[in-house]
Amino acid sequence: MLLELDNLSVSYATRAGPIHAVEDVKLTIGEDEVVGLAGESGCGKTTLIKSLLRLLPKGARVTADRLAFKGQDLLAMKDADFRRRIMWNEISLVPQSAQASLNPVYRVGDQVIEAIQEHTETTTANARARVEELFDLVGLEPRLITAYPHEFSGGMRQRAMIAMALALDPALVVMDEPTTGLDVLVQERIIRKIRELRERSRNSILLITHDISVIAEMSDRIAIMYGGQIMEVAPAIALFEEPVHPYTLGLKNAFPSIKQIGKPLISIPGSPPNLLGGVTGCPFAARCPFAVEECRRERPALREIAPGHVAACHRSGEAVHMRNQASEKETWQFSKSVA
Amino acid sequence: MAVLEIRGLTKHFEVRPGLLSRLVGEGRAQVIKAVEDVSFSIGEGEILGLAGESGCGKSTTCLLITRLLEPTSGEIVFKGVPISSLSGDDLTTFRRKVQIIFQDPYESLNPRFTVFDLIAEGPRALGLWDAKETEERVFAMLAGVGLRPEDYRARYPHEMSGGERQRVGIAAALVLEPELVVADEPLSMLDVSIRADILDLLRGLSERLGFSCLYVSHDLSILSNIADRLMVMYLGMVAEIGSIEDVIATPRHPYANALVEAVPAPDPRYRRPVPKIHGDIARPVDPPPGCRFAGRCPHAADICRHDPLPALFEVGAGHLAACHRLGELA
Numbered sequence: 001m002l003l004e005l006d007n008l009s010v011s012y013a014t015r016a017g018p019i020h021a022v023e024d025v026k027l028t029i030g031e032d033e034v035v036g037l038a039g040e041s042g043c044g045k046t047t048l049i050k051s052l053l054r055l056l057p058k059g060a061r062v063t064a065d066r067l068a069f070k071g072q073d074l075l076a077m078k079d080a081d082f083r084r085r086i087m088w089n090e091i092s093l094v095p096q097s098a099q100a101s102l103n104p105v106y107r108v109g110d111q112v113i114e115a116i117q118e119h120t121e122t123t124t125a126n127a128r129a130r131v132e133e134l135f136d137l138v139g140l141e142p143r144l145i146t147a148y149p150h151e152f153s154g155g156m157r158q159r160a161m162i163a164m165a166l167a168l169d170p171a172l173v174v175m176d177e178p179t180t181g182l183d184v185l186v187q188e189r190i191i192r193k194i195r196e197l198r199e200r201s202r203n204s205i206l207l208i209t210h211d212i213s214v215i216a217e218m219s220d221r222i223a224i225m226y227g228g229q230i231m232e233v234a235p236a237i238a239l240f241e242e243p244v245h246p247y248t249l250g251l252k253n254a255f256p257s258i259k260q261i262g263k264p265l266i267s268i269p270g271s272p273p274n275l276l277g278g279v280t281g282c283p284f285a286a287r288c289p290f291a292v293e294e295c296r297r298e299r300p301a302l303r304e305i306a307p308g309h310v311a312a313c314h315r316s317g318e319a320v321h322m323r324n325q326a327s328e329k330e331t332w333q334f335s336k337s338v339a
Numbered sequence: 340m341a342v343l344e345i346r347g348l349t350k351h352f353e354v355r356p357g358l359l360s361r362l363v364g365e366g367r368a369q370v371i372k373a374v375e376d377v378s379f380s381i382g383e384g385e386i387l388g389l390a391g392e393s394g395c396g397k398s399t400t401c402l403l404i405t406r407l408l409e410p411t412s413g414e415i416v417f418k419g420v421p422i423s424s425l426s427g428d429d430l431t432t433f434r435r436k437v438q439i440i441f442q443d444p445y446e447s448l449n450p451r452f453t454v455f456d457l458i459a460e461g462p463r464a465l466g467l468w469d470a471k472e473t474e475e476r477v478f479a480m481l482a483g484v485g486l487r488p489e490d491y492r493a494r495y496p497h498e499m500s501g502g503e504r505q506r507v508g509i510a511a512a513l514v515l516e517p518e519l520v521v522a523d524e525p526l527s528m529l530d531v532s533i534r535a536d537i538l539d540l541l542r543g544l545s546e547r548l549g550f551s552c553l554y555v556s557h558d559l560s561i562l563s564n565i566a567d568r569l570m571v572m573y574l575g576m577v578a579e580i581g582s583i584e585d586v587i588a589t590p591r592h593p594y595a596n597a598l599v600e601a602v603p604a605p606d607p608r609y610r611r612p613v614p615k616i617h618g619d620i621a622r623p624v625d626p627p628p629g630c631r632f633a634g635r636c637p638h639a640a641d642i643c644r645h646d647p648l649p650a651l652f653e654v655g656a657g658h659l660a661a662c663h664r665l666g667e668l669a
Contacts, residue, residue: 040530040531040532041501041530153619154393155619156619183392183393183557183620184392184557184558184559184598184601184602184603185392185597185598185601185614185616185620186392186619187601187603188601188603188611188614189614192613210530210531211603212531212605213560213602213603213604213605214603216603216604216605216606216607216609217603217607217609217610217611219607236607237607237608239607240605240606240607250532251531251532252605253535254531254532254533254534254535255531255560255605256534256535256538256558256560256561256563256564257560257563257604257605257606258559258560258563258587258599258602258604259604259606260563261563261564261583261584261587262563262564262583263564264539265534265535265538265539265564266535267532267533267534267535267536267539268532268533271500271502271503271533
């Protein structure tokens with residue numbers, strides 16, 4: 001197992017009290033595996049990866065029963081060691097906004113060289129040779145090595161960030177919304193490139209996005225997050241064809257597809273929970289058409305539905321019934337007053 | 340009758356060279372041809388989807404239609420009257436009857452206004468109704484967009500979620516009883532689970548209140564859900580226009596075809612085909628003559644590179660595409 005998270009929680013201390021941004025997350029990533037993490041704004045997906053990469057602001061408290069990378073305990077590791085040995089060498093990040101992540105006054109190639117030399121003992125000549133290799137790998141012309149960020153289009157910048165993330169051949173690349181804000185033809189090309197790169201290098205990827213189509217296309221396994229907690233984890237095909245958690249069912253209904261023109265979409269009523277002070281019971285209960293008394297009282301644990309498929313729902317035993325009901329619009333109109 | 344009729348709409352922006360280039364004598368004005376000879380119409384109660392990538396001229400088209408920009412040439416006819424001829428009271432009426440819903444509900448609402456004032460601002464500025472009627476109409480509008488008036492009237496934008504704000508933006512546009520609504524990517528900032536509600540809301544209100552809509556988006560999945568007809572633009576020109584079913588199922592322009600095929604599906608078994616087109620979208624700065632798409636088109640021939648922009652050609656009932664090689668590609 002490459003990465004193991006067990007009961008990872010992150011809370012922020014605020015004047016109004018603690019905010020439980022991530023609670024008791026259990027997730028593993030294997031060798032040569034793409035795991036997609038999907039969820040909406042404020043669900044905790046970005047906090048989760050920031051806790052992994054130690055990029056959280058001061059005041060954030062991270063606890064876990066286990067947080068291990070290639071069997072080493074990351075919780076016990078000092079920040080300095082983490083930065084020297086793990087970050088970029090073993091785990092790298094493609095950040096959300098490639099636009100904002102490149103320094104506008106330095107040549108892009110030099111920025112990649114700097115990243116390489118910061119983490120390894122490499123001569124400038126060797127680092128330059130590696131940059132040429134990387135640019136070729138991600139499909140950027142060699143002349144762009146000496147170009148400045150403003151000479152790059154949005155898609156080219158994103159490819160430069162992917163090149164930087166792959167520079168030291170890390171075992172795990174974390175990609176935070178790598179194609180958000182890009183035009184669809186550019187997005188298609190980047191995803192195709194990432195897939196080609198994986199054929200060769202076999203790095204694992206943790207892909208974070210709210211775009212269900214991109215997750216479906218890229219992931220081997222998919223985790224769905226809501227209100228700071230994992231709702232469901234399953235192999236990609238099982239998640240789409242035999243989803244169990246009502247939130248997953250709701251997301252599927254809400255997503256338009258070009259394959260079904262004019263298909264009526266169904267929204268999930270209400271809005272995400274306020275995580276201030278923590279949530280009692282299931283975080284989705286207030287928006288869930290299947291919620292019963294128990295859901296509001298007691299938080300459901302992740303239970304195994306099938307091999308490799310877990311869901312946190314008290315009513316997961318009634319998955320077939322819920323799946324049938326969830327495709328009906330009326331099911332979701334149980335409380336029309338919440339906007 | 341068409342509510343909106345656009346004929347030969349063209350917008351060029353001149354970019355003047357910087358001082359230094361002018362001093363050394365290299366300065367030459369560049370022309371950005373943002374919109375070039377665009378013609379289309381929107382029927383009564385119809386929702387026309389406008390799709391295309393960054394730089395295709397979608398936003399410029401929105402600004403021209405709402406007369407927030409003046410065209411270089413061409414005509415925009417709203418309910419039979421060219422909008423360039425409007426002035427005084429007629430222009431005020433036009434400003435009321437054509438409303439725009441903006442992309443970003445976080446930026447487009449004045450943070451110092453309550454929800455009530457945000458929606459009442461338009462009617463008050465136009466002096467439409469007395470205080471009592473304004474209140475009644477604002478409340479009815481709030482209820483119409485699914486926000487309980489008593490809960491929301493006194494809220495400020497920072498006290499609402501993105502979805503709630505976008506509903507307020509929609510209410511502020513619709514309270515003026517527009518006949519044409521220009522919606523510029525109104526969902527792109529919102530979470531998936533609430534998008535469906537806003538789409539339903541717009542469609543429902545369009546049916547109930549009878550307004551027409553130009554719905555602009557780069558996302559064909561969303562357009563295939565809401566639009567009756569679809570127009571695809573590329574670098575300022577219309578590539579294809581037709582019923583949503585025709586354009587999505589049988590796109591005839593090579594660019595429209597590539598764009599449709601590149602749409603991902605929420606299905607892990609589906610893989611998008613590798614696009615046949617190459618290169619990146621260019622900037623519409625001093626574009627060479629010929630079809631704007633010729634440089635990326637797998638089917639481009641000499642005629643595409645040298646002849647003027649191809650005209651829209653009818654390929655089926657109400658289905659038009661602008662390509663010199665339609666005959667050979669069919």
